[in-house]
Amino acid sequence: MPGQVGPIANEQDGLLAYLAQMRYVIKLTAHGLTPEQLRATPSASPLSVGGLIKHCASTEEGWMTIVRGESQPADYQAYATNFRLADGESFDEVLARYDRVAEATEKTVNDIANLDHPVPIDHSVPWNPQDRDFWSLRWVLLHLIQETARHTGHADIVRESVDGGTAYPLMAAAEGWPETDWLKPWKPSV
Template sequence: MPGQVGPVSNEQEGLLAYLAQMRYVLRLTAHGLTDEQLRATPSASALSVGGLIKHCASTEENWLATIRREPQTVDYQQYAENFKLADDERIEDVFARYDRVAEQTEKTVTELGDLDYRIEVDHSVPWNRKDLTHWNVRWILLHLIQETARHTGHADIVRESIDGATAYPLMAAAEGWPETPWLKPWARSE
């Protein structure tokens, strides 16, 4: 996937394209990392690249359930665990889950075909606004783009703390871009 979203013909297509781009850039932060590095927490926080990717997959999955009006309960222990890549979890499995969630998000939004489709706000959790009664699909997609972008920034910092790699050199390495005078694709240091 190129570094920029391509042309879009309508709002729904644009929102889904930007969400897909953010997922992709988040995934790139894991490019070339070992299992140990995926779990590393080298910054001031307890965040890891693998944990951030897992969290974003879980968050999108929860918002998808919200759009579908599927019953949910908030499990605060599970919420905390979604920020950690457990010892028995593999990044490939997290990526596969994220791919399934992304496919279902796009399918659900496309089938609904209505960005104004309303969903009641769950007021049982403290982070939801008490002055609103409904979200719409548009708001949820914008929120997912924001959430994924925020955590991609966290993952960028964690990744740079691990081995100095940054977004465009990682993208160049993952996509096989040629080296230029101003951009050298990332390569594992020996």
């Protein structure tokens, strides 16, 4: 996938393309990391690259459950566990889950095909507006783009703290870009 979203045909296509780009970029922060590095928390926070990717998958899955009108238990205790890889949990499983979530999101949005589709607002949390009853599907997709981009920034910092890897050199390594005078693909330190 290139470093920029390509031309888009319409608003729905654009929202899905930008969400896909953010998913791709956060997954790139894990490129070449060992299982220990994926769990590493090298900053003042308890965030790890693997945990941030797991959280983004869980968040997107939760929102799409609401969009589809399926019941979702409000388990705020599980919220904290979604920011870390559990003992014995493989990162490959997390990536496979994120891919399934992405596929389900695209199917849901394409099946609904109405960005004004009403999505109920959870009034049990204080950060949601109490004077409105619905978000739109458009709002949910913009929120998921924002949420994934925010956590991609966190993952960038964690990744750089782990081994110095940064976004474009990681993308160059993952995609096999040729080395130039101004951009060298990331390589693992020996």
